[in-house]
Amino acid sequence: MRLLAFGDSFVLGQGDPDRLGWIGRALAGRPEVTLYNLGVRAETSADIAARWRAEAKPRLVSHEPVRLVFSFGANDCSSDGGAPRLAAAQSLLHARAILSEAARTAPVLMVGPPPMPEPGAAARLEALNEHLKALCGRLQAPFIDVFRPLAADGLWARDAEAGDGGHPGAAGYQRMADLVAAHPAWRSFTGAPET
Template sequence: MRLLAFGDSFLLGVGDPYHLGWIGRTVLGRTDVTLYNLGVRRETSGDIAARWRREASSRMASHEPLRLVFSFGCNDCVLEDAGLRVGPADTLKNTQMILAEAAALAPTLMVGPPPVVDPLHRARVASVGDALGIVAGQLGVPYIDVFTALRQAETWEAEAAAGDGAHPGADAYQQMADLVMSHPAWRAFTSDDRSVQAH
């Protein structure tokens, strides 16, 4: 199985001394999975919309099942030059376009954005995350909310605060990976059941 993951610095695992992030930890020990971590720092939904299809095309193979994972949103909510980097309406438009195209290509799943330390930024991320879940649901794409659990997690908060205010360390990334792996949608999504692969 080829697992292509597109997103931002949280997907990439910035702050993790082992450079696994949460996505790397979800497939540890799975020799049946080839992971392509295609996270890029500071990228917004618009950046990912502009590149994901091109980058996916060079990593697909007809003889192997394909899965597509997306995880973004925090950077859209960053205030820059007295405005948001990406407004909520455009974030939803980008997400709808990304997920609709991806779901037509292969089984697709979205993991919502995690919390950050700054309370105002965090509130914006919470609002965007809720909206992303609605868009995914409308398209029939499984959505895993990690924000709700992680905003109450002392490990995530402490590690992010000790770092740059956003990115945690190894223990917190493991915590996020555990949340994802324990979700029924993830277990079905990464199974080798041919009925799941059919699309």
């Protein structure tokens, strides 16, 4: 199976000294899955909407299954002290377009954004996470909510604070990977063996 993961610096695994991020860790021990990590630092949903098709095209093959994973939203909600980079309505329009078109190409799954330390961005991101969850429900696309569990246990925030302030290290990414890998939607989507 080929798994194409599109998103931002959290998909990329920025800050992880092992350069695995959450997605590489969620696929640990799965040699039958070829991961194409297509996360790009600082990208918003608009950036991902503009590039995902072109980057997916050469990796789509007929001789093995392909799955498309998307995870974004943090950069949409971030700001340089003013308004967010994208309004929530714009983020949702991009998400709808991405997920709808991608689902016509291959099975899709969305992993919600992790929490952020900046209070204003954190509140916007929490609201966007809920809107993305509802959108995925309407589109019948699996959605894995990592925002609430990561915000609740504090490990993600402590690990990010010890790093660059926004991105965690290995421990934070491992916590997110554990949440994703244990989720029934992920297990079904990736064909994970029963434990």
